[in-house]
Amino acid sequence: MKKTTLIIMAGVTVLFLLSWIIKALALEGMQEDYIKKAFLVTFSAFLTLSILSFLYRDNPFYKFAEHLFVGVSAAFWMSMGFWSTIVGNLIPRLSQNLSVFFKVHYIPGDFNFRFYIPVILGLLLLMRLSRNYGWISRWSLAFIVGTTAGLNFIRYLRSDFIKQISATFVPLLVDWQGTGHFFSNLDLSASGQLVMMLANWTIFLGVMSGIIYFFFSKEHTGMFGRASRFGIWVLMITFGASFGYTVMGRISLLVGRITFLFRDWLGFNI
Amino acid sequence: MKTIGLFRFLPALTSFSIAFFIIFSPALKAQAPDDSLSTTSPDALAVSIAPPTSLVVFDYKYDDGEALELTWVPSVDDLPVVGKVTGYELYRSDNGGEFYKITELIPGSNNFRDEDLSTGVNYVYYIVALSADARAASVKTEAIQTHREWLNFNLKYLFLIALIISASVIYFIETARRGKKLFVRKIAGLEAVDDAIGQATEMGRSILFIPGINDMDEVQTLAAITILGRVSRVVADYDTKIHMPVSRSLVMTAARETIKASYMAAGRPDAYSDDMVHYVTDEQFGYVAAVDAIMVREKPATIFLLGSFFAESLILAETGNSVGAIQIAGTARPAQLPFFIAACDFTLIGEELFAASAYLSGEPKQLGSLKGQDVGKALAMLVILIAVILATISEIRPLETVRYVLDFLIQVFTIKT
Structure with a gap:
């Protein structure tokens, strides 16, 4: 690492700590968790300035903010997909044992065999991980592409074609x-x-x-x-x-x- | 003399009225809707407002047996400014059970569609007009059940139009398959695709392909993946590097399949690598931050921005422009097109994006589909022309025949749900 880079990074770290302390002193007495609050505000400002620094050129601060953003958001969406879609919506409608295991409320009245279709298609997609049976994952993709094209044909025909024509009368x-x-x-x-x-x-x-x-x-x-x-x-x-x-x-x-x-x-x- | 006579009988009339009221009040109570009758009936007697009348319920046509339609004549005290009615409450009984409130409605309401119902259940309704100090209930409706219909005849014209367009698409696909050459005009942005890839090869730099931020359930993403097939085929032929960061896992899977197929078609399956396509994040601006960084660090020679874009369009296009890449963009989102036009070298506007895949591939199926869509456009132009002429004539001189034809066209092109 270059000496200049080290000096700049040290300077920014000092400024960050100073900002944190000053903000904490300013918030003291106004809020209970003022140290944590001061850290969050300072860190948000640091990330905002790091992203804006890209306007000058690519730099380590932008890289830090970028990687943090990508990493946190990718993990967030993955856990949302699992805990909200699979555990939150699917399992309570399919299995009582799994509902108990994941500590979610089982909804027996909502059980429907149709819910197994996305489960099967999802499992087929995971077949990509197999070298010999990876081609099976194309069935799920074909299903998605086919239904998308079919459903959107009517949707767009209605909104982008017929309604536009009648609005021109x-x-x-x-x-x-x-x-x-x-x-x-x-x-x-x-x-x-x-x-x-x-x-x-x-x-x-x-x-x-x-x-x-x-x-x-x-x-x-x-x-x-x-x-x-x-x-x-x-x-x-x-x-x-x-x-x-x-x-x-x-x-x-x-x-x-x-x-x-x-x-x-x-x-x-x- | 007559006035004096009436006054003489006034005490007797009053006594008689009170006695009548005491004797017959239970009978009057019995005529009001029950339930909740405990709450409505006494109020109905203390009526200082008139109840709604002519409450009619009928099955909602062309549905899956899930809805009933109710109409009524509002209370005569429901007037715009000086009216006493403050609103309505609608009550329902299922299979003879207790009545319960299903909705509250504002003054002036005269209809309601009760949805999420089930077939085989008897439904009975009544409606109550409310004022500040009184309630007045209508009579109850007859018991009614919902009915399922196999076909939705409200959509008959939509079906007909879809049929005409589909038939013309199939006709042109068959025509192309029989070997007839179908003409498609030049699309400026697509003429540049091969040149742009060639330039990247000469410069020894990579090609960046951004398929938008929507998933595979978006038609624009499908169009982008189709174009990717052609681009990656040329890339495979030229042995150029292609890099495709995506924000959706399914797009990653589809893109890998597409590029792999192109490399196999080019006879170079060994040159294909899964790393050509990689997932970044679903988060819109996280994805943008990463792609911007890739542009600045890799400095690709050519950037394709094809698909569905939102607020990130200008950020991506501007960064690509700043690194000196040739940019070919395309989207059907009208709000994002101005940014691509301002910052990119070539822009596929709206339907050009969908026409691009047919134009690039020259496959009979895709060319036939494009031709079939042109039939739809010709039909649209013809209908608009006729309707505008008829509308103009009817403004100048109201002729019954002209109005009839115009109304018919409006009916055909007004889709009810």
């Missing part, structure tokens, strides 16, 4: 009483008729040109190509608006983290 002339009447009553604030018509035209042209862009059976040339180009423009404008909207959401997350650092850790009253 809009009149291009709204509340129409003749051209003369329209121009003599062109008052947006009063009726909003023009705005409604513009909105409907945008929906109609946007959807039609968007579908044309995603039409793969014809070369995008001529009129078809121009419509497709208009479609991609519509998509890009939509993405631009979405980009700005989402970035604002991310900024609020950053503000949340900075608020934590300044208020909870450093004690500023913001």
